Amino acid sequence: MFGFGRGASALGTTVGVVVVMLNQGLFSGDSVYYVAYLAVMSVLLVLAFTLALSTGTIERALDVMLAKQEQQAVERLSQRAAEGQTPNESAAKTEEANVPEEAPGALFDRACMTLASEAKLTARETEVLALLARGRTIGYVADELVIAQNTAKGYVKNVYAKLGIHSRQELIDAVEELYLRM
Structure with a gap:
């Protein structure tokens, strides 16, 4: 069980690093891209939690x-x-x-x-x-x-x-x- 938890944590860290590396070009210039990116990611995160944790x-x-x-x-x-x-x-x-x-x-x-x-x-x-x-x-x-x-x-x-x-x-x-x- 500990291994599953540790693996999930490592997977989350790895995915985060990959996303940052792939999107590094967006953040080097104008901050407008950064704000738009954060807005889109926030909406996706809210949707993911809404689907995973339904109110019923x-x-x-x-x-x-x-x-x-x-x-x-x-x-x-x-x-x-x-x-x-x-x-x-x-x-x-x-x-x-x-x-x-x-x-x-x-x-x-x-x-x-x-x-x-x-x-x-x-x-x-x-x-x-x-x-x-x-x-x-x-x-x-x-x-x-x-x-x-x-x-x-x-x-x-x-x-x-x-x-x-x-x-x-x-x-x-x-x-x-x-x-x-x-």
């Missing part, structure tokens, strides 16, 4: 986790129904077993809504809660809800205060706990 990475990971948890919940409900229960209990379990057939993440959304109603959150605070529970940043919340970043920070502060928590991880844990009980 965390969301896809959460969706996979939630799908597995929903499947486990369905299996538990099926086992309980197979163990034999009274007709009323069996009907209730059958109704619960149909819930995970909703859109993916429906149980997660329901857990967010339950937590929001227990804490008496406003509609906008509920939207913020749902985004934060999915691991979104304050910047993302602001962009998604088309509000200023400081306004988003205020909503986050209100959500944390009403829920009696202090971090995004505590919020995610609270939603996950509710989700697992559903």
Whole structure:
């Protein structure tokens, strides 16, 4: 593993030296070429990072986790129904077993809504809660809800205060706990 890291570092240094050697002629004269070169390279660097680190990475990971948890919940409900229960209990379990057939993440959304109603959150605070529970940043919340970043920070502060928590991880844990009980 150390060799891979060292090799990647050496490759980066080598590529940098080659790029400088190939472009040395641009930098010997007028500085206009230098500024244009830096602008083009900056755009290429931003594009490379954008393609490598897509914003949906965390969301896809959460969706996979939630799908597995929903499947486990369905299996538990099926086992309980197979163990034999009274007709009323069996009907209730059958109704619960149909819930995970909703859109993916429906149980997660329901857990967010339950937590929001227990804490008496406003509609906008509920939207913020749902985004934060999915691991979104304050910047993302602001962009998604088309509000200023400081306004988003205020909503986050209100959500944390009403829920009696202090971090995004505590919020995610609270939603996950509710989700697992559903």
